[in-house]
Amino acid sequence: MNNNTKIPVEVNPDEDTEWNDILRDHGIIPEKPPSPSAQLEEALEEAVRKQHENRLENKDIDELDALEDKEDEEFLNFYKQKRMNEIKKLSEKKKYGSVLPISKNEYEDEVTKAPKGTTVLVHLSLQSSLQSRLLGSLLTEVARKFPELKVCDIPAQRCIENYPESNCPTLIVYKDGNVLKQYVTLTQMGGNATTLKDIERILVDLHAVGDSDKRLIINDEDEDSQQARSLRFAKKSVRGKGDNDDDDDDDDFYD
Missing domain, CATH: 3.40.30.10 (Glutaredoxin)
Incomplete structure (x- = not known):
């Protein structure tokens, strides 16, 4: 019997096994794609993070003033300055009106x-x-x-x-x-x-x-x-x- 005979072994690349990890390390099988649930979780976390970071984006000066005791002063001042710059820029554009x-x-x-x-x-x-x-x-x-x-x-x-x-x-x-x-x-x-x-x-x-x-x-x-x-x-x-009360x-x- 020839001891060099190679026996094909079926491998499921989606399985999370130690053997598959070795094969992935050597580039024999592709990396396991991330699970849809993990991707969804990550996307939701990112959306929540962005929503929190931009929570003051659409608030005007009065609304920002009302949050002085609830928000970080530096963070609040950043948006106040942004609103004031927007107001100034808008007022510079007000050339017409009729x-x-x-x-x-x-x-x-x-x-x-x-x-x-x-x-x-x-x-x-x-x-x-x-x-x-x-x-x-x-x-x-x-x-x-x-x-x-x-x-x-x-x-x-x-x-x-x-x-x-x-x-x-x-x-x-x-x-x-x-x-x-x-x-x-x-x-x-x-x-x-x-x-x-x-x-x-x-x-x-x-x-x-x-x-x-x-x-x-x-x-x-x-x-x-x-x-x-x-x-x-x-x-x-x-x-x-044709109606008489048009005028x-x-x-x-x-x-």
């Missing part, structure tokens, strides 16, 4: 050549359009609430000759001379029921406003006011232009 009516000749200077880093919202408007008047009202609130954004209004057909009335209102969002997004009518926002919250969601999606910006929080009174206004617009659109409704809207 809707700017522009003409076709002013479009390039006011929109495509706006200061670098400035987000510009352009409303191609049509006064006879119900949705355009709604959007105009909402953009007035946006301009006041986010004065670092530049909000412009130009009658659509003065901007683009023979621009279809059915495309009004059109909202174009620019940054650094480039079009980020274009919305033709309010269909993608909420139609006649569009609210300030819908516009804010667009601003967040386009990174024009940070998703943790405290100004995005709308209190219940504002919500009720928006819903009432949206309902009034919806009713008016159902009645149509009265218009006056109510601009009160």
Whole structure:
């Protein structure tokens, strides 16, 4: 009998045995993959750690002040300074605050050549359009609430000759001379029921406003006011232009 005969031995590389450890050390079998439960545990621990480290990330100055007796002073001061720097940076950007009516000749200077880093919202408007008047009202609130954004209004057909009335209102969002997004009518926002919250969601999606910006929080009174206004617009659109009390409704809207 030949003593050099090699007998194949089956090895399960997933088994946790001393023999497998020797084989792994010599590179004969691959390293045992970590167990899914161990990976999950590690991921959960990492998530908890990050959550704890970032627990002050979205708190404002007043909320940080209220934690003086509960948090480490140096850690707290770091976030206070961070908030103050953010406030300072934001205040430096507050150049606008109201809707700017522009003409076709002013479009390039006011929109495509706006200061670098400035987000510009352009409303191609049509006064006879119900949705355009709604959007105009909402953009007035946006301009006041986010004065670092530049909000412009130009009658659509003065901007683009023979621009279809059915495309009004059109909202174009620019940054650094480039079009980020274009919305033709309010269909993608909420139609006649569009609210300030819908516009804010667009601003967040386009990174024009940070998703943790405290100004995005709308209190219940504002919500009720928006819903009432949206309902009034919806009713008016159902009645149509032929109704005799259109003028009265218009006056109510601009009160």
